[in-house]
Amino acid sequence: MSSKTKKSSFTKLAGGALPNIPWQDEPRGNTEPVWRYDANPVIGRRFFPGADRIYNSAVVPFKGGFHGIFRVDGRNGVPFLHHGTSKDGLKWSIEPKPISVKDAQGKAMKFTYQYDPRVIKIDGTFYINWCNGNVGPTIGIASTKDFKSYKWVSNAFLPFNRNGVLFPKKFGKDFYMLNRPSDNAHTRFGDIYLSKSRDLVDWGRHELVMKAGPAWWEGVKIGAGPAPIETSAGWLLFYHGVLSTCNGLVYSMGAALLDLKDPAKVLMRSDGYLLTPEAPYECRGIVPNVIFPCAALTDAPTGRIAVYYGAADTYTALCFTTVDKLMDWLAKNNRVG
Ligand code: BMA
Numbered sequence: 049m050s051s052k053t054k055k056s057s058f059t060k061l062a063g064g065a066l067p068n069i070p071w072q073d074e075p076r077g078n079t080e081p082v083w084r085y086d087a088n089p090v091i092g093r094r095f096f097p098g099a100d101r102i103y104n105s106a107v108v109p110f111k112g113g114f115h116g117i118f119r120v121d122g123r124n125g126v127p128f129l130h131h132g133t134s135k136d137g138l139k140w141s142i143e144p145k146p147i148s149v150k151d152a153q154g155k156a157m158k159f160t161y162q163y164d165p166r167v168i169k170i171d172g173t174f175y176i177n178w179c180n181g182n183v184g185p186t187i188g189i190a191s192t193k194d195f196k197s198y199k200w201v202s203n204a205f206l207p208f209n210r211n212g213v214l215f216p217k218k219f220g221k222d223f224y225m226l227n228r229p230s231d232n233a234h235t236r237f238g239d240i241y242l243s244k245s246r247d248l249v250d251w252g253r254h255e256l257v258m259k260a261g262p263a264w265w266e267g268v269k270i271g272a273g274p275a276p277i278e279t280s281a282g283w284l285l286f287y288h289g290v291l292s293t294c295n296g297l298v299y300s301m302g303a304a305l306l307d308l309k310d311p312a313k314v315l316m317r318s319d320g321y322l323l324t325p326e327a328p329y330e331c332r333g334i335v336p337n338v339i340f341p342c343a344a345l346t347d348a349p350t351g352r353i354a355v356y357y358g359a360a361d362t363y364t365a366l367c368f369t370t371v372d373k374l375m376d377w378l379a380k381n382n383r384v385g
Pocket residue numbers: 104163164234235299335338340358361
């Protein structure tokens with residue numbers, strides 16, 4: 049690890065209070081920047097009849113509780129998006145049928161597959177970004193205000209693209225979205241780009257944000273995780289980075305800090321992973337050694353952050369940190385500048 053030490057004193061989370069954020073205090077003697085929920089996984093296998101695995105999913109606070117859009121892989125292996133609710137963000141009730149997204153004529157749309165959702169609230173509307181089958185994967189966008197009806201917005205990019213993640217607020221008149229051009233298979237490359245749009249339909253003005261590597265833990269490819277978190281120091285981005293080994297790919301979680309006004313500028317970036325597969329549910333499953341973060345909850349007054357991540361393409365798990373802890377760690381392990 050590099051020894052660049054910028055002090056991160058008093059970084060504040062933007063956004064409101066979330067007193068019921070799922071939370072566990074840092075274990076005594078902990079030396080890691082994030083710590084796992086000790087009752088992981090939050091969602092196990094065969095959660096309801098017909099669901100084989102639920103992972104890489106998104107959670108947001110809504111009406112005093114939590115709502116989620118979940119990636120559910122059925123017995124035929126094809127993933128679709130399902131809605132779920134929870135009082136505490138830990139015990140979930142998930143609908144057995146996928147969400148119905150309506151087109152402009154009010155007709156229910158048919159999808160070939162839908163996976164790796166993120167849910168981002170912008171000006172009172174929730175936007176779902178997911179990896180959508182459109183002659184290959186691209187970023188599908190739908191919107192909802194109530195998690196009861198869902199409106200189709202667009203396929204944002206040409207195939208192939210994955211890990212589309214909107215910023216939770218507009219920049220002037222523009223929506224900004226991080227995304228990762230890729231291929232039609234298990235992509236052996238991949239950098240994070242920023243794209244801009246006036247209407248969420250026509251996307252352009254693409255800029256490179258971060259390239260994969262050169263550190264080996266993220267040497268193959270990287271992809272944005274949860275919606276960037278606004279702090280007084282910049283946008284905090286959790287992302288996945290992928291290592292190539294003689295035994296396959298290993299997905300870990302890293303963090304970066306992007307400029308508040310121009311998030312194509314990277315202010316800090318971890319020179320090692322924050323969290324790498326170690327727990328049994330991360331190392332054993334349909335795809336071993338995968339940590340894939342897709343959602344984060346924050347409580348501004350306490351600085352608490354809870355991150356939901358997919359584990360081994362099989363389970364949904366949680367880990368925790370605080371903005372102070374993370375910014376200190378990032379400052380000490382920063383490889384930018
Ligand atoms: C990526 C995506 C993710 C998955 C990961 C590891 O390409 O397909 O959904 O978690 O691979 O298998």
